[in-house]
Structure formats: C-alpha cells, structure tokens
Amino acid sequence: MATLAPVGKQKNLSLHALGVICGLTAGVWLGAAEAPTKLVNAGFSPFAISLCMVAGVFTARWTFPTLLKGTTYVFADLADKKHLIVWALLAGALWAVANTLTVFAIRDVGLAVAFPMWNANSLIGLLWGRVLFNELKGASAGNITKVVLGGVAIVIAAVMLGFSTIHGGAIGQHAFRGIIAALGASLMWGTMYVPYRKAYLSGMNPLSFVTAFTVGELGTVLALTLALDGGIHSSAFQLLHMPGVLFWLFLGGFVWVIGDLFQQFAAKYLGIGRGIPLSNTNQLWGLAWGALVFGELATADHQHILLVLGGSLFMILGALAISTAVASAKEHTSTNEAVLRECDRYGLDYNRTILAQAGDEFSGRDEKRRWWDYAIVLAATAVFVILGVRAVVPPLAMNLRWVAILGIILAASLVAGGFSLYRRTRFS
Numbered sequence: 001m002a003t004l005a006p007v008g009k010q011k012n013l014s015l016h017a018l019g020v021i022c023g024l025t026a027g028v029w030l031g032a033a034e035a036p037t038k039l040v041n042a043g044f045s046p047f048a049i050s051l052c053m054v055a056g057v058f059t060a061r062w063t064f065p066t067l068l069k070g071t072t073y074v075f076a077d078l079a080d081k082k083h084l085i086v087w088a089l090l091a092g093a094l095w096a097v098a099n100t101l102t103v104f105a106i107r108d109v110g111l112a113v114a115f116p117m118w119n120a121n122s123l124i125g126l127l128w129g130r131v132l133f134n135e136l137k138g139a140s141a142g143n144i145t146k147v148v149l150g151g152v153a154i155v156i157a158a159v160m161l162g163f164s165t166i167h168g169g170a171i172g173q174h175a176f177r178g179i180i181a182a183l184g185a186s187l188m189w190g191t192m193y194v195p196y197r198k199a200y201l202s203g204m205n206p207l208s209f210v211t212a213f214t215v216g217e218l219g220t221v222l223a224l225t226l227a228l229d230g231g232i233h234s235s236a237f238q239l240l241h242m243p244g245v246l247f248w249l250f251l252g253g254f255v256w257v258i259g260d261l262f263q264q265f266a267a268k269y270l271g272i273g274r275g276i277p278l279s280n281t282n283q284l285w286g287l288a289w290g291a292l293v294f295g296e297l298a299t300a301d302h303q304h305i306l307l308v309l310g311g312s313l314f315m316i317l318g319a320l321a322i323s324t325a326v327a328s329a330k331e332h333t334s335t336n337e338a339v340l341r342e343c344d345r346y347g348l349d350y351n352r353t354i355l356a357q358a359g360d361e362f363s364g365r366d367e368k369r370r371w372w373d374y375a376i377v378l379a380a381t382a383v384f385v386i387l388g389v390r391a392v393v394p395p396l397a398m399n400l401r402w403v404a405i406l407g408i409i410l411a412a413s414l415v416a417g418g419f420s421l422y423r424r425t426r427f428s
Contacts, residue, residue: 015358018424019270020323022262023278025417027319029259031285032410035293036252047229048236050099052246054221056253061214063380064261065207068427070369071376077208083346084204085212087195092216094195098188100224101181108178117182119158122151122277124190129273133197134338136273138330146325151277153318158283160311163304193272196264201335201342203356205428206264244392250384255410262417269359271335274322284315285406292402359425 065074078085098118105114126148129135136144199209225234239246259282266275287308290296297304327335339357343350421427 014424015269016326018359018420019266019268019275020278021417021420023266023270023275024281024319024323025413026259026262026266026279027281028285028410028413029255029262030279030282031259031287032289032406033252033256033259033282034286035289036248036255045229045235047100047103047225048234048239049249050103051221051225051234051236052239052249053253053256054096054218056250057257058214058218058253059250059380059383060254060257061210063377064257065211066369066373066376069205069207070367070373072370073367074205074208074211077205078212081199081202081204081346081348084195084199084202084209087198088209088212089216091192091195091209092213092218093220094188094192095213095217096220096224098185098192099221100228101185101188105178105182105185109175109182114162114178114182114185117179118185118189119280119283120155120183121186121190121193122280123155124187125193125272125276126151128191128194129197129271132194133201133271134334135271136331137334138328139325140328143325143328143331146321147273147277150318150321150325151273153314153321154277154280157311157313157315157318158280160307160314161283161287163307193267193276196267197272198342200268201339201353201357202346202348203353205356206261206268207427210261210264243387243390247384247387247391250387254384258414265421268357274325277322278319281315281319284312289406293399293406295397295399356428359428 065071102114102118105118126135130137136147139147196209200206225236226232229236239249259279263275263279266279269275270278291308297308300308336354339353340350342348343353
C-alpha cells in the first residue's frame with residue numbers, strides 16, 4: 001500500500017487561494033448566465049429554453065478544453081481513468097433532472113421563492129463531502145465553524161435576495177408541489193458534486209471531466225424534452241428556426257460554461273464543502289444584472305431594498321468566512337487518505353494521483369494541437385458568429401451603462417481567474 005504523501009504548507013496556501021479565486025469567479029459568470037435569456041420573447045416552454053441553452057453549452061464546452069489542452073490530452077486523460085466516464089455522464093444526467101425540476105418549481109412558486117431553495121445544494125454538497133470524502137475531517141473548530149456558518153449564511157442570503165424580488169405577487173396554488181420540486185432540484189444538484197469530487201480525487205483534469213459531463217447533460221435534457229414537452233412538436237424545434245432568438249440562448253450557455261469551469265476547478269482545489277458555496281454567490285451577481293441592467297427593483301419599497309442590502313451583506317460575510325478557512329495539515333492528511341482509497345479501489349498510481357490532484361501535472365501527457373482541434377474551435381466560433389449576425393434584440397429596456405460596467409467586471413474576473421490557473425497549474 002502506498003504511503004501518504006506530505007504536502008508543503010506554502011503550496012497548500014497557494015492552492016487554497018487559487019480555489020477561492022476560482023469559486024468567486026464562478027459566481028460572477030454563473031450569475032451573468034441568465035441575463036441573455038431575459039432577451040428571449042415569451043411563449044416558449046421552459047423545456048425549449050433549457051434545451052437550446054444546453055445546446056449552446058455543448059457547443060462552447062468542447063471549445064475550451066480544445067483551446068487549453070487539446071483533444072489528444074483530453075481523451076488520453078479520459079482513457080487513463082475510464083471508470084470516471086460513467087460518473088461524469090451521471091453528473092450530467094443529475095444536472096439535467098435538477099434543471100427540469102426547476103421548471104416545475106418556477107411554474108408553481110416562482111423564481112424568487114424557488115431559487116433560494118435549490119441553492120441549498122451547497123449544504124447537501126457539504127454533507128456528502130464530509131461523509132464520503134473526509135472533507136473537514138481533522139479540521140480545527142474554527143475552520144469547521146467558518147465553513148458551516150459561511151455556507152448557512154450564503155443560503156440565508158439567497159433566501160433574502162430571492163424574496164427581495166417579490167413585489168406583491170401571489171405564490172401559485174400548487175405551492176407545495178413547487179416547493180417539493182425546488183427541494184428535489186437542490187438534492188439532485190447537491191448530489192451531482194459527488195462525481196465531481198471522485199474525479200478530482202482521482203487526478204482527472206476538470207477540462208476532461210466536463211467533456212464527458214456535457215454528453216450526459218445534453219442527452220438527458222433532449223430525452224426529457226422529447227418525453228415531457230410534446231416530443232418532436234416541442235417549441236424547442238421551432239426555436240431552431242429562429243436564429244435571431246437562438247443566439248441569446250447560446251450566449252447564455254457560453255457564459256454558463258465559463259462559470260461552471262471555474263466552479264469545477266474550485267471544487268477540485270477547495271473541495272465541494274468550500275468551493276460550491278463560493279460559486280453560489282452567483283445569486284448576488286444575478287440580482288445585480290436584474291436590478292441594475294433590467295430595472296427589476298425599480299418599484300421596490302424600503303422593505304425590499306433592506307432585504308437586498310441585508311442579503312448582500314450576509315453573502316459577502318459567508319464568502320469571506322469560507323475564503324479564510326484554510327485547510328490544516330490534519331485536514332490535508334484526511335484528504336490524502338480519501339485519495340489513497342480511490343487509488344486502491346481503481347488501481348491508480350497514488351503518487352501520480354496526488355501530484356495531479358494538487359495541480360502538478362504528471363509528465364508524458366501530449367498537449368499538441370491537431371488539425372481537428374482547430375476545426376472544432378472554428379466550427380464552434382462559426383456557430384456563434386452566424387447566430388450573432390442574425391440576432392435580434394427585443395424592445396426591452398436596458399441600462400447600457402451598467403451592461404458595460406458589469407461586462408468589465410466579467411472580463412476582469414476572467415483574466416484574474418484564468419491567469420491564476422495558468423500560472424499555478426497550467427489549467428491542470
């Protein structure tokens with residue numbers, strides 16, 4: 001049996017900081033992902049919107065691994081850990097089921113009530129992380145308090161921010177059914193992080209994992225649309241003939257992909273107990289787009305404004321608490337024990353896995369770009385360009401000044417997160 005490898009203190013701090021940057025960057029981009037969908041005309045089913053957005057996700061998802069590592073690298077990584085492919089497909093399927101449950105939750109109780117409920121997935125992820133992967137085992141009382149209370153604070157903040165968007169509207173008559181759907185989505189999304197953690201404890205690169213994840217995601221969403229939204233008569237197939245509208249859904253998928261990739265790296269370097277709550281700060285950014293760009297709080301009274309301010313403060317404090325909960329040597333030993341267990345179970349080399357899990361890529365992995373890599377990138381770019389040229393902006397009031405400001409924040413976070421990942425791990 002392999003012996004547990006020590007981890008240097010300076011490296012731990014560096015990886016922790018990297019994970020925090022990735023988690024917060026994920027929140028910025030995931031929060032912005034819903035903004036393009038607001039530009040889509042009403043009248044299409046949520047299944048149709050979801051399927052077309054996931055089609056954009058699928059298109060964008062293949063380009064980033066190809067650009068950053070190349071398909072030869074990605075498929076070699078997948079072939080080296082074949083047992084994780086089914087876990088990645090399962091994670092994609094869980095995402096699709098959760099996303100479908102949100103359709104019913106939004107319909108029955110509204111987005112403002114449902115969103116905070118399914119954002120409790122971070123607490124479910126925290127539970128799975130502790131039970132299955134030794135997360136927080138050996139942590140100091142102070143760190144446990146920071147992580148747990150920080151996660152709870154972010155959920156409370158999500159509730160406050162969610163209710164701040166309700167302005168006199170009544171919850172639907174099927175409220176109980178909607179609440180059950182929202183909680184079901186939370187359970188599915190919280191459980192989805194189990195395959196994430198298994199993959200990264202085994203040393204798989206997040207870029208490889210999401211490539212297989214996307215196949216399960218798109219396949220399941222397509223199957224659910226065909227089964228529950230009128231089959232081939234679904235309005236999703238009508239949207240395919242409306243490139244002016246389709247562009248915004250593809251753009252939303254593109255933005256979501258960037259956010260999710262950073263979330264994957266956060267889960268790798270911080271664990272799901274720390275990384276997912278940080279990425280769940282997306283609701284704060286989603287509210288910023290809704291309020292500042294689309295004027296969703298223009299008619300809000302003082303009570304709702306106080307909810308916004310209080311929720312924002314709670315979310316910032318929760319993120320700050322988690323960000324400062326640097327794992328101790330004992331906690332890293334517990335994590336290494338989880339890595340050793342995965343290596344013994346699947347016949348992996350422990351020392352190579354530890355290096356890969358810590359972002360130090362093992363040698364011999366070909367990252368040379370082939371002609372088909374460039375073809376994939378060009379094809380994906382062509383899809384967005386063709387749809388973008390034909391895009392039609394609906395007559396929807398927007399504050400372009402805030403679009404520019406939030407766009408600059410998006411770009412700055414991407415540069416900071418991307419540069420940090422490249423400098424520390426070369427996107428490993």
